[in-house]
Amino acid sequence: xxxxxxxxxxxxxxxAFVRHMVERYPDYNIVCFDKLTYxxxxxxxxxxxxAENYRFERGDIADRATVSRALRDYCVDTVVNFAAESHxxxxxxxxxxxxxTDVVGAYILLDEGRKHGIERFCQVSTDEVYGDIDIGLSLxxxxxxxxxxxxxxxxxxxxMARAYCVTYGMDIVITRGSNTYxxxxxxxxxxxxxxxxxxxxxxxPLYGDGEQIRDWLYVDDHARGVDCVLHFGVSGEAxxxxxxxxxxxxxxxxxxxELLGKPASLIRHVPDREGHDRRYAMSAExxxxxxxxxxxxxxxxxxATVRWYQDNEWWWRKIxxxxxxxYYKRQYAERLAAQA
Ligand code: NAD
Ligand code: TDX
Numbered sequence: 001x002x003x004x005x006x007x008x009x010x011x012x013x014x015x016a017f018v019r020h021m022v023e024r025y026p027d028y029n030i031v032c033f034d035k036l037t038y039x040x041x042x043x044x045x046x047x048x049x050x051a052e053n054y055r056f057e058r059g060d061i062a063d064r065a066t067v068s069r070a071l072r073d074y075c076v077d078t079v080v081n082f083a084a085e086s087h088x089x090x091x092x093x094x095x096x097x098x099x100x101t102d103v104v105g106a107y108i109l110l111d112e113g114r115k116h117g118i119e120r121f122c123q124v125s126t127d128e129v130y131g132d133i134d135i136g137l138s139l140x141x142x143x144x145x146x147x148x149x150x151x152x153x154x155x156x157x158x159x160m161a162r163a164y165c166v167t168y169g170m171d172i173v174i175t176r177g178s179n180t181y182x183x184x185x186x187x188x189x190x191x192x193x194x195x196x197x198x199x200x201x202x203x204x205p206l207y208g209d210g211e212q213i214r215d216w217l218y219v220d221d222h223a224r225g226v227d228c229v230l231h232f233g234v235s236g237e238a239x240x241x242x243x244x245x246x247x248x249x250x251x252x253x254x255x256x257x258e259l260l261g262k263p264a265s266l267i268r269h270v271p272d273r274e275g276h277d278r279r280y281a282m283s284a285e286x287x288x289x290x291x292x293x294x295x296x297x298x299x300x301x302x303x304a305t306v307r308w309y310q311d312n313e314w315w316w317r318k319i320x321x322x323x324x325x326x327y328y329k330r331q332y333a334e335r336l337a338a339q340a
Contacts, residue, residue, distance in 0.1 A: 182219030
């Protein structure tokens with residue numbers, strides 16, 4: 001029997017992982033541990049609410065006492081750490097929360113995990129730790145050149161995980177996923193933000209020339225990748241979970257508009273994100289050797305995703321109120337007024 005603590009399991013990718021694990025492994029006990037920040041959403045876990053092998057515990061990974069109690073009470077033997085502040089633009093406006101969760105929180109979780117004799121720890125990281133890559137593909141041993149406070153905080157969390165493996169002999173694996181999209185993603189990230197804004201016939205603020213390249217990975221493929229690395233990854237190793245679907249932002253935006261039957265005139269080129277990475281692209285070879293392969297190609301995945309936001313207004317309309325509107329104003333009001 002495995003007792004798995006999934007931190008950040010009420011967020012976008014964490015909840016896809018929880019839904020996947022609860023269904024695929026009826027013999028495991030899955031405990032979602034989440035602070036429920038603005039990005040955490042209990043609605044994301046409604047599909048598993050009644051499952052016998054699922055529990056929810058509210059808590060902050062940077063709060064040592066709460067983490068310790070959860071590890072003890074649920075006899076946790078495995079930790080998968082998705083918990084993070086995850087939005088680059090928010091990290092530029094205010095890095096504090098990123099240091100709290102992505103750096104200090106990751107450290108507390110590792111340290112308590114060590115004290116409780118955790119058997120395996122999976123740290124969920126990102127392609128952003130490599131920074132911008134002009135040509136070719138980032139490999140797992142490439143150096144880190146993070147460019148945003150978010151990317152630097154994720155690099156720090158992952159380096160602490162490595163240190164706990166080397167110094168204390170903890171069994172630790174690391175995943176580095178590429179840009180992920182799909183249902184239940186908080187509508188501040190490119191795909192759900194633009195899809196929901198376009199549904200309402202509102203302007204889409206595309207940063208700079210829109211020629212920046214991201215490598216897109218469907219959320220269920222990301223969840224399956226973490227499952228694969230958790231079960232088969234070698235301790236001390238990091239694994240890229242690459243989408244192998246490189247697209248320019250302008251092309252993704254145009255396709256979202258086409259799928260919704262909306263005009264290209266909704267696109268507004270606005271002043272660029274500060275320190276904006278031009279391109280991310282990773283090699284998937286190492287994770288492929290473990291047996292992981294992405295199943296969704298971008299066209300099918302994007303169409304399914306846009307349809308989901310069309311069909312599930314109940315999910316996102318209640319998010320786009322209050323704090324969300326404050327953030328929208330802070331991030332976009334001046335940009336849209338300036339129109340690069
Ligand atoms: P998200 O912002 O949707 O969810 C983050 C979750 O963590 C939320 O449920 C939030 O409540 C929780 N959380 C935040 N601070 C916490 C704390 N201190 N204690 C406990 N819970 C806390 O993020 P996401 O997009 O699902 O990303 C999940 C992980 O995957 C992150 O570690 C992120 O860095 C990584 N990642 C994301 C992407 C992407 O494209 N979204 C790509 C690669 C890697
Ligand atoms: O309003 C926007 N306009 C725009 O042009 C937004 C929100 C984004 N963009 C651009 C910036 C990026 O080049 O679209 C691209 C994607 O932006 P985000 O969705 O914010 O993602 P990104 O910054 O690439 O980071 C994502 O991938 C790696 C996740 O948010 C991270 O959590 C993950 O680690």
